[in-house]
Amino acid sequence: MQHYLENLWKRTIKKETDLSSAWDQEIEILYRYNISLENALQYLHFENPDLNTFLLWVTQHDSKNNAAGDLQTENTLSDADMRFWNQNGYILIKNAIPKENCLATQKAIWDFLEMNPNEQETWYQPHPQQSGMMVNFSDHPLLNKNRESQKIRRAYEQLYQTTELFKTIDKVSFNAPVNEHHTFKGSGLHWDVSLQLPIPEGFQGLLYLSDCEAHEGAFHCVPGFHNRINEWLTKLQPTPSPREEAVKQLTPELVPITGEAGDFIIWHQTLPHCATANHGQSPRMVQYLTYFPKNYKANELWL
Numbered sequence: 001m002q003h004y005l006e007n008l009w010k011r012t013i014k015k016e017t018d019l020s021s022a023w024d025q026e027i028e029i030l031y032r033y034n035i036s037l038e039n040a041l042q043y044l045h046f047e048n049p050d051l052n053t054f055l056l057w058v059t060q061h062d063s064k065n066n067a068a069g070d071l072q073t074e075n076t077l078s079d080a081d082m083r084f085w086n087q088n089g090y091i092l093i094k095n096a097i098p099k100e101n102c103l104a105t106q107k108a109i110w111d112f113l114e115m116n117p118n119e120q121e122t123w124y125q126p127h128p129q130q131s132g133m134m135v136n137f138s139d140h141p142l143l144n145k146n147r148e149s150q151k152i153r154r155a156y157e158q159l160y161q162t163t164e165l166f167k168t169i170d171k172v173s174f175n176a177p178v179n180e181h182h183t184f185k186g187s188g189l190h191w192d193v194s195l196q197l198p199i200p201e202g203f204q205g206l207l208y209l210s211d212c213e214a215h216e217g218a219f220h221c222v223p224g225f226h227n228r229i230n231e232w233l234t235k236l237q238p239t240p241s242p243r244e245e246a247v248k249q250l251t252p253e254l255v256p257i258t259g260e261a262g263d264f265i266i267w268h269q270t271l272p273h274c275a276t277a278n279h280g281q282s283p284r285m286v287q288y289l290t291y292f293p294k295n296y297k298a299n300e301l302w303l
């Protein structure tokens with residue numbers, strides 16, 4: 001593992017580009033040490049550490065946050081769930097996290113953003129770690145505890161059909177209600193993966209930290225598109241921008257996936273998806289958590 005961390009340090013600090021390890025491998029190693037890519041890059045850019053100091057930082061961070069739970073062998077997903085997944089490309093796992101954990105995590109996000117849940121004017125104040133809905137907040141005991149959910153991990157194991165997985169250390173989302181002064185700051189229909197064929201198999205996930213009805217900023221996706229994306233992309237050729245074409249063609253097919261605090265959504269990364277404007281009374285909060293199979297490799301060319 002030290003080899004990959006050393007290459008990340010060289011690439012960032014020394015600006016070396018002729019290195020043997022791939023970017024995906026370096027990110028995987030960071031995740032295995034419970035470190036987000038954003039936190040690692042911020043540390044490298046702002047602290048400018050020598051190699052030994054960087055390696056020590058990684059090791060100390062891992063020992064502080066690494067908390068393994070008992071592995072779950074009982075299946076999370078039933079046969080009916082698997083059939084639903086194969087048809088639709090997403091699944092909603094009820095009560096993946098206790099509601100009290102979600103409420104505690106909400107408080108941690110409020111505190112991080114220095115906002116007051118009882119003072120609406122604070123919900124819209126800028127924060128240096130917030131961009132749109134996305135909040136670069138990943139290193140906290142409560143977030144780590146949620147990531148240790150064996151119910152969630154087992155669901156990913158069933159979908160990937162392997163236990164050799166690693167979890168991502170990802171951000172949270174804070175989607176404040178829209179009003180006459182504040183518009184929706186999220187992105188429209190999109191993919192978070194290159195559309196170069198063949199698209200590697202990968203799944204994404206989010207945890208609802210607050211109850212979320214369709215009008216409250218619910219996650220939306222196009223069900224079943226994983227079964228027709230290859231044909232759709234092939235027919236579009238040589239259209240220069242399938243992402244722009246998707247917005248035109250597929251937006252009417254978006255379906256809201258509602259849930260309660262503690263529910264977890266997993267979706268196939270080939271499903272077009274988006275967050276939506278929150279027309280409710282309080283912010284929608286989400287924690288992102290994804291598992292990938294060991295040695296997962298994304299397409300190098302971004303299309």
